Amino acid sequence: MPEKPEINTKLYVLDTNILLHEPLAFLSFKEHDVVVPMTVLEELDYIKDSKKDVARDARVSIRAMEDLLHEATPEQMIEGVAMSGLGSGEAAPTGMLSIFADHGMPFEQQAFTSNENDNRIINAALYLQKIKLPRQVVLVTKDINMRLKAKGAGLAHVEDYRTDQLISDIKYLSKGYHTFNGDFWQCVKTVDSRTEGRDTIHTIDKKALPEAYINEFLIDDEEQFAGLVENITEDTLEVLDLGYDRLMGRNAWGISPKNIGQAMAFHALLDPHIDLVILTGPAGSGKTLLALAAALEMVIEKNMYDKIIVTRSTPEIAESIGFLPGTEEEKMAPWLAAITDSLEVLHKNDENVKGSMNYIMEKANIQFKSVNFMRGRSIQNAIVILDESQNLTASQLKTIITRCGEGTKLICGGNLAQIDSNYLSAVTSGLTYLVEKFKNFSGSATINLDGVVRSRLAEFAEENL
Known part of the structure; x- marks a missing residue:
């Protein structure tokens, strides 16, 4: 089979904090190749035997890399070992994982001469950027200061690790409730209500809240309505009518809610x-x-x-x-x-x-x-x-x-x-x-x-x- 054209894929150089944050992060780069500098392995080795709370993550990462590379020759480890077969679905990696011996780099090729670990990793990325041209080399680190240093030293591409982020900003995080402006019943065009025992359930058009999810509370800012999404179909939402005053009347162990947020919390907790x-x-x-x-x-x-x-x-x-x-x-x-x-x-x-x-x-x-x-x-x-x-x-x-x-x-x-x-x-x-x-x-x-x-x-x- 013809070899994958390297020019179309990137080369990602990983910092230690990426593998501590997500031990199997090297499997998250799909068709692109991943390089782990020797300095990163040394840092993981030091951390795995420490009493830090990330020691377990360091051990998991080391074992995962060892499982992939244990049969590779020294030459293959430098050239890269294929990661295909280690995952499933569209996100499964097809690139190569290699270890870069950054200790043996020529002194004149080093942007930083001090022997700090961050500097050695940046030096490795800069060296790879030079010898791999025109291929794009990217340093991935969660350390903001390291990203600034790398950019200042001449590294063209530096990124944070965002593969694990489900949202881009905390302001988009689900709150667990949706507040309707004005009166809830003015916002809902059609409704079909039924009674089950002591409960009243309203079936409303999903267009009123297209992104609703199960157990999301619905309230209005006029403090007249409080409900809970109990079921979602393709076109409708089934909302359990909780009653605003009844919800605010919930209490437990002598504690009563001081605001609607606490009232909703009590309902879920109980x-x-x-x-x-x-x-x-x-x-x-x-x-x-x-x-x-x-x-x-x-x-x-x-x-x-x-x-x-x-x-x-x-x-x-x-x-x-x-x-x-x-x-x-x-x-x-x-x-x-x-x-x-x-x-x-x-x-x-x-x-x-x-x-x-x-x-x-x-x-x-x-x-x-x-x-x-x-x-x-x-x-x-x-x-x-x-x-x-x-x-x-x-x-x-x-x-x-x-x-x-x-x-x-x-x-x-x-x-x-x-x-x-x-x-x-x-x-x-x-x-x-x-x-x-x-x-x-x-x-x-x-x-x-x-x-x-x-x-x-x-x-x-x-x-x-």
């Missing part, structure tokens, strides 16, 4: 048919408090679940948790202070707050667990509250979700404006992935809590700082 509830929004919008109040209501009052498991992303937990005294629950307590703070709020009017908290934690069987120790478990008939989930990657979230067995409800909360990870942004966070991937799943609901209710100080800070 619905036993919804297995995954995703709560996004700024600090102070009530994500943790609502989740805990609903969980206590369903475990203690309604006996729907056996226990509450609380977990969260803990940066550098591998280094930090071992030095803390006590059991796993006691070690996790400092990381999960938000939960104990919320418990205090829920019982602030009791005579003995501490006694009430201890009694409730025992009665509801509240367990504090580390995300690191969730792998391999199977959680049955429980409510899992995953706090601060914006700091998790899509693969880490998958690990947690796949632990949920029969009768388990997962509540994920997070603020995409407070990402602590060096390898994630708002559009690449696992929480963003979760919202977009699950929005058409009938067993999930998303609510963006818009509005700080913690205090006027917190609200002002959120808006102005």
Whole structure:
């Protein structure tokens, strides 16, 4: 067969942070060839044995490359090994993967003479750009400063890794509800209503909301209508009429909603048919408090679940948790202070707050667990509250979700404006992935809590700082 014309395909040089962000990223470039500089392998080797939270991703990437290259000769590794057969569908790679020994580059060919890893990777890309002309060589990195340095050094093509991004900007992220301007019934031309038991279901024309998805809430800005999309056909939407006042009247564990966003969140949290509830929004919008109040209501009052498991992303937990005294629950307590703070709020009017908290934690069987120790478990008939989930990657979230067995409800909360990870942004966070991937799943609901209710100080800070 005739060889693929190289001139029509690009040569992508990968930075280390790409393979830490997505370990199998080298398989995402379709017909184009991929080069991994030796410096990148050295960095992955150092990270895989460290106690950093990305050590596992480094090991996964190394193993995946080793599986592809283990039978290749040194010459083949330099020339490139075909990646065909490693995927399926239109996105399956057909290009070559090669290792570039950037240590042996001629000194006069180097734009940067200092021996920093970033500089060596840029030098490798510049050298390949020179010897591969007229073929396009592209450096791919998530490091903004590295992109600036590479451009300044003369590299023509530098890109961020966007293959994994489901949305281009966080403002396009699904909110979980749609607000109609004016009166809802003025926006709907035709409607067919029916009653099923105590529920009223309206069938409306899909043209009124062509991009609707299952479990999306519908409200109007005149505070007259509140509904939930229950079924979608080619031409129609079936909307369950929730009633605006009835929705605002929902409460759990003595907590009532302060705005329509919290009311919608309560409806999703207390619905036993919804297995995954995703709560996004700024600090102070009530994500943790609502989740805990609903969980206590369903475990203690309604006996729907056996226990509450609380977990969260803990940066550098591998280094930090071992030095803390006590059991796993006691070690996790400092990381999960938000939960104990919320418990205090829920019982602030009791005579003995501490006694009430201890009694409730025992009665509801509240367990504090580390995300690191969730792998391999199977959680049955429980409510899992995953706090601060914006700091998790899509693969880490998958690990947690796949632990949920029969009768388990997962509540994920997070603020995409407070990402602590060096390898994630708002559009690449696992929480963003979760919202977009699950929005058409009938067993999930998303609510963006818009509005700080913690205090006027917190609200002002959120808006102005």
